[in-house]
Amino acid sequence: MVMNKTRLAVTCHLMRREDLPEVLVIESLSFAEPWTEEMFLHELNSERIAESLVARVDEGSGERIVGFLCAWIVSGELHINNLAVHPGYRGRGVAAQLLEEMLVRAHAKSVTVGYLEVRASNEAAAALYKSYGFQPIGRRRNYYDHPREDAIVMRRQPL
Ligand SMILES: CC(C)(COP(=O)(O)OP(=O)(O)OC[C@H]1O[C@@H](n2cnc3c(N)ncnc32)[C@H](O)[C@@H]1OP(=O)(O)O)[C@@H](O)C(=O)NCCC(=O)NCCS
Numbered sequence: 001m002v003m004n005k006t007r008l009a010v011t012c013h014l015m016r017r018e019d020l021p022e023v024l025v026i027e028s029l030s031f032a033e034p035w036t037e038e039m040f041l042h043e044l045n046s047e048r049i050a051e052s053l054v055a056r057v058d059e060g061s062g063e064r065i066v067g068f069l070c071a072w073i074v075s076g077e078l079h080i081n082n083l084a085v086h087p088g089y090r091g092r093g094v095a096a097q098l099l100e101e102m103l104v105r106a107h108a109k110s111v112t113v114g115y116l117e118v119r120a121s122n123e124a125a126a127a128l129y130k131s132y133g134f135q136p137i138g139r140r141r142n143y144y145d146h147p148r149e150d151a152i153v154m155r156r157q158p159l
Helices: 017-030 037-044 094-108 123-131
Strands: 011-014 050-058 063-074 077-085 113-119 135-144 149-156
Touching: 011 094, 017 037, 017 050, 017 063, 017 077, 037 050, 050 094, 063 094, 077 094, 094 123, 113 123, 113 135, 123 149
Parallel strands: 077 113
Antiparallel strands: 011 050, 050 063, 063 077, 113 149, 135 149
């Protein structure tokens, strides 16, 4: 469990269509090859397996979305497909809270194993996942483009 005294208090909710403008800004600030609106809509329309969360913060002047996590829960497995936090809100436990909420939801559905892929150079994400018990189990060569890079496959089992 991550202990972070400077944790920003966020609330995690299921992503809605009207959240997409804010989500797309965070996505484009976070990745060289961002998911498109259509890709997020596909997640939102795949209710049977897809579970997408947003983290909201209320700083007095209204709520804003500061991060999101997209996952699939299928065949007793959790697959984390996308996770990003707004650059202005990183290092304050937002990703940790999104991950914790998703793990609670997965446990409630009797999920026993979790998988994800992460760029080989993404030390921040790898450290986050390791701190939640995900272990590297393999490497997919040249999995990513722009820049071309391997993916590290990580698994947490039991979840
Ligand atoms: C990876 C990312 C989601 C982390 O979000 P975050 O809200 O800043 O992470 P948190 O503050 O919740 O950090 C939780 C843990 O992750 C690890 N971590 C987070 N950022 C880190 C960094 N820059 N360097 C090393 N470890 C880091 C630490 O273990 C941290 O625990 P600690 O605070 O007790 O040290 C964020 O950096 C991001 O959006 N990056 C761009 C998109 C991306 O790479 N997504 C992941 C794709 S697989």
